[in-house]
Amino acid sequence: MSAVILLITFLLFFMPVSVTARLFFDKARKKLYFGVYLYSALRVIGGSIEPQKTKAIVRIGKKKKEAEYKNLLENKMDLNLFYGFTFTEISILTETGSEKDKFAPMIAALIGNVFGSVALSVVKTLDPALKAYCGAEIREGEDLFKVNANVGILVNFALVTILLIKMILEKMINGKRKSQ
Numbered sequence: 635m636s637a638v639i640l641l642i643t644f645l646l647f648f649m650p651v652s653v654t655a656r657l658f659f660d661k662a663r664k665k666l667y668f669g670v671y672l673y674s675a676l677r678v679i680g681g682s683i684e685p686q687k688t689k690a691i692v693r694i695g696k697k698k699k700e701a702e703y704k705n706l707l708e709n710k711m712d713l714n715l716f717y718g719f720t721f722t723e724i725s726i727l728t729e730t731g732s733e734k735d736k737f738a739p740m741i742a743a744l745i746g747n748v749f750g751s752v753a754l755s756v757v758k759t760l761d762p763a764l765k766a767y768c769g770a771e772i773r774e775g776e777d778l779f780k781v782n783a784n785v786g787i788l789v790n791f792a793l794v795t796i797l798l799i800k801m802i803l804e805k806m807i808n809g810k811r812k813s814q
Contacts (some may be wrong), residue, residue, distance in 0.1 A: 651672060654667070658782050722786040725782075728747075731774065
């Protein structure tokens, strides 16, 4: 039995794990909904972000936290964190519509589709194995603007663990340098 547990632990730690991030923005509700799934089925985390004038309200499960925009801008993101992640899928679908103007949704869909297609073709040139999709739906008689996005990533937990240890050590070293 312990050999089976050791084998499962080894496989989870060293084999790539498929992680899918799903994003959904609804202009009418003024919210960005998100979810992170393992193997596209097992939900790990989910919630919503509601932008305000000076802050964003972040809800994860039943917990609610306010994040000031100025604090978010001060924290610079380390792109080395994405080293070792393999993007497998990027798909974007926009839904637009208007009750009054019939041409505005078509123009918005066209602009979104052109920019999305150009961006995805550049990304696809860098990684030909990547599944990329960009599309638009136009609805008549409805005022709406929605964006659906899916991002698929292969993650190796051993690499993530090494990156976290590296980040912790760098923070400790920088803290000691500042105190001296």
